[in-house]
Amino acid sequence: MPADVLPATKRTRLKRAHKRGHYDRETINAILDATPLCHVGYLIDGKPAVTPTIQWREGDHVYWHGSSASRALRNAAGMDVCLTVSLIDGMVLARSAFHHSANYRSVMLYGTATKISDPAVKAEKFKIFVDTLFPGRWDMLRPMTDQEVKATTLLSLPIEEASAKIRAGGPVDDEEDYALPIWAGVVPILQVVGEPEPDPRNLPDLKVPAHASAYTIG
Amino acid sequence: MPADVLPATKRTRLKRAHKRGHYDRETINAILDATPLCHVGYLIDGKPAVTPTIQWREGDHVYWHGSSASRALRNAAGMDVCLTVSLIDGMVLARSAFHHSANYRSVMLYGTATKISDPAVKAEKFKIFVDTLFPGRWDMLRPMTDQEVKATTLLSLPIEEASAKIRAGGPVDDEEDYALPIWAGVVPILQVVGEPEPDPRNLPDLKVPAHASAYTIG
Numbered sequence: 001m002p003a004d005v006l007p008a009t010k011r012t013r014l015k016r017a018h019k020r021g022h023y024d025r026e027t028i029n030a031i032l033d034a035t036p037l038c039h040v041g042y043l044i045d046g047k048p049a050v051t052p053t054i055q056w057r058e059g060d061h062v063y064w065h066g067s068s069a070s071r072a073l074r075n076a077a078g079m080d081v082c083l084t085v086s087l088i089d090g091m092v093l094a095r096s097a098f099h100h101s102a103n104y105r106s107v108m109l110y111g112t113a114t115k116i117s118d119p120a121v122k123a124e125k126f127k128i129f130v131d132t133l134f135p136g137r138w139d140m141l142r143p144m145t146d147q148e149v150k151a152t153t154l155l156s157l158p159i160e161e162a163s164a165k166i167r168a169g170g171p172v173d174d175e176e177d178y179a180l181p182i183w184a185g186v187v188p189i190l191q192v193v194g195e196p197e198p199d200p201r202n203l204p205d206l207k208v209p210a211h212a213s214a215y216t217i218g
Numbered sequence: 219m220p221a222d223v224l225p226a227t228k229r230t231r232l233k234r235a236h237k238r239g240h241y242d243r244e245t246i247n248a249i250l251d252a253t254p255l256c257h258v259g260y261l262i263d264g265k266p267a268v269t270p271t272i273q274w275r276e277g278d279h280v281y282w283h284g285s286s287a288s289r290a291l292r293n294a295a296g297m298d299v300c301l302t303v304s305l306i307d308g309m310v311l312a313r314s315a316f317h318h319s320a321n322y323r324s325v326m327l328y329g330t331a332t333k334i335s336d337p338a339v340k341a342e343k344f345k346i347f348v349d350t351l352f353p354g355r356w357d358m359l360r361p362m363t364d365q366e367v368k369a370t371t372l373l374s375l376p377i378e379e380a381s382a383k384i385r386a387g388g389p390v391d392d393e394e395d396y397a398l399p400i401w402a403g404v405v406p407i408l409q410v411v412g413e414p415e416p417d418p419r420n421l422p423d424l425k426v427p428a429h430a431s432a433y434t435i436g
Contacts, residue, residue, distance in 0.1 A: 035306075036306075036309075036320075037304065037306045037320075037322075039257040039259075039268050039270075039304065041257075041259040041266035041267060041268035041300075042266055047298040047300070047328070048259035048260055048261055048266050048298060048300045049259060049266075049300045049326070049328070050257050050258070050259035050268050050300045050301070050302040050326065051302070052257075052302060052304035052306075052322065052324050054320055080265040080266060081266060082259075082265070082266045082267045082268045084257060084268040084270060086255065086257065086270035088254075088255045088435075090412075091254075091351065091433065093352065093355070093430060095359065095360050096361075096362065096366070097344055097345075097347075097348050097356065097359050097362050097366075098362060098363075098369075100348065102254075102255075102272055104270065108267070108268065108269075110265070126315055127315075130318065134311065137311070140400055140401075141314055141400060142314040142395050142398055143314075144315050144316060145316075148314070148315075148316040151316075170415070170417045170418070171417055174360075177360050178419050179421075180360055180421075181421050181424060182358055182359060182360065182424075183420060183424045183425065183426060183427050183430065184416075184417040184419075184420055185414050185415050185416040185417045185420065185426075185430065186414070186415045186417075187411060187412070187414050187415075187430050188411065188413070188415060189409055189410075189411055189435055190409070190410055190412060191407055191408070191409050192407070192408055192409075192410050193405060193406065193407055194308075194406030194407070194408060195406070196403050196404070196405050196406075197388070197403050197404045197405075197406060198403040199389055201402075202401060202402055202403065203398075203399050206399060206400075206401045207401065208401060209401050212311060212401065212403065212405050215309065215405045
């Protein structure tokens, strides 16, 4: 992944590093919107910790949340964090071990996590969260209670100090290695969404809503 | 994810937190072995950074590597890190926003990253890396050169301070909400491996090796 998969020679590496860096907001947004899974880096007693969680984007910010008792959120609130979103798209098999690589898309966001405390703002953000992932679902749900809003910590991070990296395509081998009889290529990896599995306790005759059957990721 | 997806009530949360923690090595190994993608947390000038990279496990250690020029590796070598492996298995749609969740498997490893400098040991570990992901591939490849070994930094972390968390199954709603006519259930997410895509510069008549066509993830 970013400069950390099997490295190329220095010359190739530099060329690739150039090719792999993307900083335009359209590219960054597309990656953030491709998957809800993110990894938040923060400090616990001065040491790094990385917690997987669910993020969503609204305009120029990403948001994540959890129990107000969460150590990960307590340690991130008001502090420097790094929020990384990554998708692995394939394994790249080259003719030398050295040029093996992975295809991926990733975004790293750095900044100070802001805790959002106003209950009305929190509730509004949770509605956007649900409806971003599952359009129209919020209004179908049992309404959120004040106690539930209170029990939930909401953090946000601006999309400012942000970078995206992408590797795509086949292997890039040393020129002389192309003459070798070694199979090279890409083994694609993708995420797919299965058929929605109804809760056995659903009331009879409830249909799968479009936001569940049409859900996509990746 | 670990205590950070839509939280349940305190009582349910505590019950879940208990259910979600797994510390046996078999569970931890199975998650580490399910995907090569990991996220390494380390410090840059005292601030957290999270870099996606590829990990592999050999016995009681995980390994990762990259260009010797990599800032992520330079900042991790000899320092405290957190290496997290996560797989998202589904979105859990409940009858209230609050009880929405995600199914996932994750492992967090904490410890000091050790840089492995002996070239012979490094080369042996790279062979294990390639053959762990793609059995038998190492011996088919153009051999790794001393210069390539030198240009690659290899780090390891013991599987000691380790924890796994797993959430699986359907939504857990407040008892009174089961009477509501709201579709609830799980939208499964899985990773699949596509047909290997041969490099257009492959020599004629090269067959896709079994380690590429049989590759699995997840």
